[in-house]
Amino acid sequence: MIGVFDSGFGGLTILQNLKKALPDYDFMYLGDNARAPYGSRSFETIYRYTLESVRALFARGCPLVILACNTASAKALRSIQQQVLPFEFPDRRVLGIVRPTAEEIGKFSTTGHIGIFATAGTVSSQSYLIEISHFFPELKVTQHACPMWVPIVECGERGTEGARFFVKKEVEALLAKDPEIDTVLLACTHYPLLEAEIRAALPPQVRLVFQGDIVAAKTVDYLKRHPEMDSRLSKRGGTSFLTSDTAKFFEKGAFLFGMADISAESLTF
Numbered sequence: 001m002i003g004v005f006d007s008g009f010g011g012l013t014i015l016q017n018l019k020k021a022l023p024d025y026d027f028m029y030l031g032d033n034a035r036a037p038y039g040s041r042s043f044e045t046i047y048r049y050t051l052e053s054v055r056a057l058f059a060r061g062c063p064l065v066i067l068a069c070n071t072a073s074a075k076a077l078r079s080i081q082q083q084v085l086p087f088e089f090p091d092r093r094v095l096g097i098v099r100p101t102a103e104e105i106g107k108f109s110t111t112g113h114i115g116i117f118a119t120a121g122t123v124s125s126q127s128y129l130i131e132i133s134h135f136f137p138e139l140k141v142t143q144h145a146c147p148m149w150v151p152i153v154e155c156g157e158r159g160t161e162g163a164r165f166f167v168k169k170e171v172e173a174l175l176a177k178d179p180e181i182d183t184v185l186l187a188c189t190h191y192p193l194l195e196a197e198i199r200a201a202l203p204p205q206v207r208l209v210f211q212g213d214i215v216a217a218k219t220v221d222y223l224k225r226h227p228e229m230d231s232r233l234s235k236r237g238g239t240s241f242l243t244s245d246t247a248k249f250f251e252k253g254a255f256l257f258g259m260a261d262i263s264a265e266s267l268t269f
């Protein structure tokens with residue numbers, strides 16, 4: 001199976017794109033709901049939680065794990081890839097979602113000015129700035145943290161006046177930092193669910209970029225380039241769900257992220 005990890009529910013938005021692009025593959029999703037959100041946690045904590053989750057997915061038969069969480073990708077991926085995999089799991093792979101997005105984002109802009117909305121943790125890690133500078137050194141990148149947006153989604157407040165207020169506030173703050181921005185990246189798993197509010201607040205000429213499509217296309221490409229990994233992945237088109245919270249909590253909350261009628265299994269690390 002392809003393991004898909006997120007701090008909680010947000011990675012379900014990425015999982016949906018992956019399933020569309022790879023309908024025959026089997027996926028195992030793990031949400032660390034009991035310890036979410038990760039957005040404002042320290043590097044050490046995010047690393048520890050993410051590594052525990054990756055180990056759990058490895059133990060359940062996933063040779064490939066995608067960290068479908070920007071915060072975990074930004075803060076834990078590199079250490080896992082460099083300090084853990086070569087010594088303990090030389091035949092397993094962990095991929096993140098920051099780098100594949102960074103490889104593409106510059107292609108969307110004509111002014112050469114882009115904006116990024118993300119959690120405080122992703123912004124402070126500077127991961128996007130560092131990765132994008134490798135591929136598009138001329139691009140002017142302005143980041144903006146939106147700490148209210150994850151709770152707005154998780155509390156089911158999409159479409160309300162409160163949601164519109166907090167989205168408009170952050171959109172205006174980003175554009176005030178750089179009015180030449182013509183492309184905005186949603187670099188947090190939850191933000192695509194606020195698409196309507198974000199589009200309403202952005203000037204019409206500003207392009208909105210979603211990560212799910214990019215990550216799915218890059219994963220397809222990765223599997224083509226790595227047939228040795230591809231051949232180890234089961235292909236029955238199934239998806240199973242694990243959560244560090246109760247199964248009931250996950251099954252109920254996943255509904256807000258477009259996944260109804262699923263059954264989950266609870267795990268303890």
Ligand code: DGL
Binds near residue numbers: 072119187188
């Ligand atoms: N999944 C996280 C991300 O993409 C958002 C939720 C959280 O803060 O845990 O950054």
